[in-house]
Amino acid sequence: MMDRVLEPELMVDPEQVRIYSEADFEEENQGFVDRFLSSYDDLNHATVLDLGCGPGDIPIRLARGHATLHILGIDASQPMITLAEQAVKRAGFTERIRLLCQRFQDVSLADPVDAIISNSLLHHVPNPFQFWYAIKTLAKPGAPVLVMDLIRPDSREEAQDIVNQYAAEEPEQLRQDFFNSLLAAFTEDEVAAQLAELNLSRLLIDVPDDRHWIVAGRVF
Numbered sequence: 001m002m003d004r005v006l007e008p009e010l011m012v013d014p015e016q017v018r019i020y021s022e023a024d025f026e027e028e029n030q031g032f033v034d035r036f037l038s039s040y041d042d043l044n045h046a047t048v049l050d051l052g053c054g055p056g057d058i059p060i061r062l063a064r065g066h067a068t069l070h071i072l073g074i075d076a077s078q079p080m081i082t083l084a085e086q087a088v089k090r091a092g093f094t095e096r097i098r099l100l101c102q103r104f105q106d107v108s109l110a111d112p113v114d115a116i117i118s119n120s121l122l123h124h125v126p127n128p129f130q131f132w133y134a135i136k137t138l139a140k141p142g143a144p145v146l147v148m149d150l151i152r153p154d155s156r157e158e159a160q161d162i163v164n165q166y167a168a169e170e171p172e173q174l175r176q177d178f179f180n181s182l183l184a185a186f187t188e189d190e191v192a193a194q195l196a197e198l199n200l201s202r203l204l205i206d207v208p209d210d211r212h213w214i215v216a217g218r219v220f
């Protein structure tokens, strides 16, 4: 098995951020939002925390998909939050989407949130337990959770094959970021062990395709 190769935790390079925000993640992001909205029936007037919200595409899709949700997006990259603020304004959701530029490890909220989501953040994080601990402490007991990220392949060659298969036509920077993210990601077994270690026994891991894992359930 290939060891994890860490990439920088924050995405702060302006060019990298611009290219990421212009990339087409519609299918992946809309699929994530649809799965969240259809999995839980107690989301009316809920406040959903999006950890590592990046340029805000998922918060905006959530706000479009559910009329009474409020979303708090957190990202520690100022260039990402600036783009997210612009996108939220353009989409007309400044009343329902709030954005915070902060590391999730440093966040403390006046009230625990009703639900937590996170897409493609965990592979950036050096210590994964901090991520699951944040989920445990920032959410109300019983809160719905949906987390998705990449699976680390067995070798660099396999990672390159995945990049070639799914990002053949993308800009070189995005292909390089995708490759680095695959190398920094966790395996299904590693994530399952993290959940067990933190006693998050109501969160279950599933592998929906050849390169993602999804953790869903409720946090107690």
Ligand SMILES: C[S@@+](CC[C@H](N)C(=O)[O-])C[C@H]1O[C@@H](n2cnc3c(N)ncnc32)[C@H](O)[C@@H]1O
Pocket (backbone or CB within 6 Å): 009, 010, 011, 012, 025, 051, 052, 053, 054, 055, 057, 058, 074, 075, 076, 077, 080, 102, 103, 104, 105, 118, 119, 120, 121, 124, 125
């Ligand atoms: C690959 S992007 C994913 C963005 C978004 N969730 C999406 O699906 O498009 C990961 C984001 O997590 C942010 N990030 C990394 N470490 C973080 C931390 N400790 N606290 C908050 N945000 C962090 C990065 O700056 C980056 O914007």
